[in-house]
Amino acid sequence: MATTLLLMCYAVPILIGLLLILPGTGSYFTGLSERFESLQTRRGRLFTGLNLTVLAGLAVSVQTQWIHAKVSEGANFCASDTIFSCDDVIGNIDYNTVPYLDWPWGMVGFVTFSALLFMSYASSKEPNAKWVKNFLNLGSLVTVAGLGIIGLLISYELEMGKLCQFCTMAHIANIVAMAGFLQLRSMHGEKEWND
Amino acid sequence: MKHTYDDEASTLSDTFLKVASIFFVGILILAFTTDSIATGTKEGERAPALDGAAYSGNGWASFDFQDQFDTTWDGNVSSDWIMIEFMDTDCPYCVRSADLYGEASEAFHGSNANWNGAQVNFFASATQLDIAGHESSREEIAAFRDKSTGQECASADCANRGGSAHDLVTYIDDLDQENMDKWDIKGTPTYFLIQPDGIIAWVSNGGTDMGDVNNDGDENTFIDAIITLVTRESIEEGA
Numbered sequence: 001m002a003t004t005l006l007l008m009c010y011a012v013p014i015l016i017g018l019l020l021i022l023p024g025t026g027s028y029f030t031g032l033s034e035r036f037e038s039l040q041t042r043r044g045r046l047f048t049g050l051n052l053t054v055l056a057g058l059a060v061s062v063q064t065q066w067i068h069a070k071v072s073e074g075a076n077f078c079a080s081d082t083i084f085s086c087d088d089v090i091g092n093i094d095y096n097t098v099p100y101l102d103w104p105w106g107m108v109g110f111v112t113f114s115a116l117l118f119m120s121y122a123s124s125k126e127p128n129a130k131w132v133k134n135f136l137n138l139g140s141l142v143t144v145a146g147l148g149i150i151g152l153l154i155s156y157e158l159e160m161g162k163l164c165q166f167c168t169m170a171h172i173a174n175i176v177a178m179a180g181f182l183q184l185r186s187m188h189g190e191k192e193w194n195d
Numbered sequence: 196m197k198h199t200y201d202d203e204a205s206t207l208s209d210t211f212l213k214v215a216s217i218f219f220v221g222i223l224i225l226a227f228t229t230d231s232i233a234t235g236t237k238e239g240e241r242a243p244a245l246d247g248a249a250y251s252g253n254g255w256a257s258f259d260f261q262d263q264f265d266t267t268w269d270g271n272v273s274s275d276w277i278m279i280e281f282m283d284t285d286c287p288y289c290v291r292s293a294d295l296y297g298e299a300s301e302a303f304h305g306s307n308a309n310w311n312g313a314q315v316n317f318f319a320s321a322t323q324l325d326i327a328g329h330e331s332s333r334e335e336i337a338a339f340r341d342k343s344t345g346q347e348c349a350s351a352d353c354a355n356r357g358g359s360a361h362d363l364v365t366y367i368d369d370l371d372q373e374n375m376d377k378w379d380i381k382g383t384p385t386y387f388l389i390q391p392d393g394i395i396a397w398v399s400n401g402g403t404d405m406g407d408v409n410n411d412g413d414e415n416t417f418i419d420a421i422i423t424l425v426t427r428e429s430i431e432e433g434a
Contacts, residue, residue, distance in 0.1 A: 055217075058217065058221070062221040062224065062225065065225060066224070066225055066228065066229060068231070069225060069229035069230070069231035070229055072231045072232045072233070072234070072241060073229065073230055073231065073232055074232075074266035074267070074268075074392050074393070075266075076266070093234045093241075093243060093244055094244055110218075110221060114214055114217070114218045117214050117217070118210055118211060118214040121210050121213070121214065122206055122207055122210035122211075125206045125209075125210060126206040126207075129206065131207070
């Protein structure tokens with residue numbers, strides 16, 4: 001129960017982020033846009049959704065790294081006999097670190113989402129700065145590359161026959177962030193950018 | 196004097212400070228609420244996985260090393276310790292130590308009334324070293340364990356090795372050297388004594404060098420390691 005509640009804490013901002021990023025959802029935020037001016041424009045909604053999603057991705061990555069450390073101590077956090085058992089996935093020493101480098105996957109997510117948050121938040125604060133295009137390109141590249149990592153980690157889960165809910169949440173955050181970065185990248189330099 | 200204020204640089208540094216703050220809060224949460232234990236083969240580290248089929252006298256069967264551990268172990272005497280030997284059935288030193296290993300597996304078993312400590316379960320991960328004359332097989336490993344005839348261990352019939360059959364030792368097939376590589380084994384035999392919670396309590400130096408277990412300056416055997424480190428009734432009562 002506590003695990004589900006915790007998972008919801010990460011899922012809600014990612015879901016709101018997704019709604020902000022998805023095209024054609026501007027009308028849902030009309031009420032809020034009077035209070036938050038940044039939601040009045042498409043660019044503003046995209047940046048807000050991106051920042052929210054990346055922040056949630058960062059938080060859930062810290063959570064997976066925390067579970068990794070706890071399992072290494074011998075403790076249980078979300079062990080289960082069902083398919084949903086993040087302890088079994090994160091605690092599996094054959095798969096829980098980057099091959100050859102031995103870095104825990106949670107720490108990789110933690111560092112990556114921190115870098116993405118820096119790029120997205122800085123760009124949202126100064127959208128017409130000359131480095132914004134580079135940040136959007138780099139953010140797109142990192143999140144697209146993340147798809148390969150997600151594919152590898154899902155293949156591990158299939159091999160184990162177990163699913164890690166918190167890892168999946170971080171994967172979803174990466175995919176939503178990728179959608180945000182790609183849309184902002186294609187919008188940058190167009191008329192809509194400065195509307 | 197004219198000062199130029201760079202808004203873009205200010206945004207970058209402000210953002211960097213904010214994100215860095217969030218990052219360090221994350222690091223602090225991890226540092227203060229967890230005490231991570233690395234997986235490795237040094238003393239104090241969590242033992243890596245041990246893969247492969249196992250033989251305990253009734254045919255080869257799949258084996259899960261993690262099932263041997265009690266992750267909630269609190270230092271009590273009722274949880275089993277693990278002794279594991281990395282060996283090759285054609286290695287002369289391993290053949291010579293088979294007698295002692297078999298005796299130890301009986302001496303530190305729960306059925307021995309004279310042993311007042313936690314039961315020690317004995318395992319042997321049998322590999323095939325890349326040395327001429329070291330061709331091995333599951334049949335040879337089984338013959339080494341059971342002390343049965345028909346297979347050659349270190350240029351002699353396996354039935355002629357010292358000691359009795361290793362009825363209390365589980366042999367693991369590591370003919371592909373996967374476990375040996377994972378555990379970073381430099382020579383055979385190498386011994387590991389593992390606590391019930393999966394933490395390595397002692398590791399021999401590899402080959403014939405057993406190392407100094409109790410820091411008395413003398414070289415010791417894996418038996419000294421068990422006597423020195425495994426939880427004992429008398430120690431618990433005295434504590």
